[in-house]
Amino acid sequence: FQDGWLRTGDVGRIDERSFVTLTDRTKDVIKSGGEWISSVELELLLAGHPDVLEASVIGVPDEKWQERPLAVIVAREGCDPAPEQLRDFLDGKVAKWWLPERWCFVPEVPKTSVGKFDKKHLRSLHASGELEVVDI
Known part of the structure; x- marks a missing residue:
């Protein structure tokens, strides 16, 4: 505990009934123009598109x-x-400033040993120029 808080690295919200909903990891939240964008919320919405098998969202420098x-x-x-x-497809489901301008289509998203999206590896691939990114 630190200052009365259990520091897990999770981000969440507390509703009016005091229920906690975890929404993302601190290291995966995208900090854009002083606002936070949830990578997980974007992933879930994109995965709901009928043409999408998997979607992972990372923050990249701007x-x-x-x-x-x-x-x-x-x-x-x-x-x-x-x-x-x-x-x-995302327009109207999230704030306009959440809408990605950068897209990358891959045969598979790299995963960790426990099957989670390996966002650290994705950020590394982006930083080294190994991802083919389309700007719209």
Whole structure:
């Protein structure tokens, strides 16, 4: 405990009935223009698109906003979703400033040994220029 808090690295909210809902990890929240964008919320919404098999979202450096979301997408077999189509799918479900401008389509999202998205590895791949990013 630190100052009466259990520091787990999780981000969440407490509702009016005092229920806690964990929404993201501190290291995965995207800090953009002084606001926080939940990578997990974007992932869940994108995964709801019929052409998307998997979606992982990471924060990448941005000159103007500090960080912006990069959506890493695995399309369902036989599908070829366009970044504009996926962005339109998100429009109205999240704040405009949450909408990703950067997209990457991959055959699979790297995973950790326990099957979670390996966002640290994705950030490393982006930093080294190994991801083919489409800006819209």
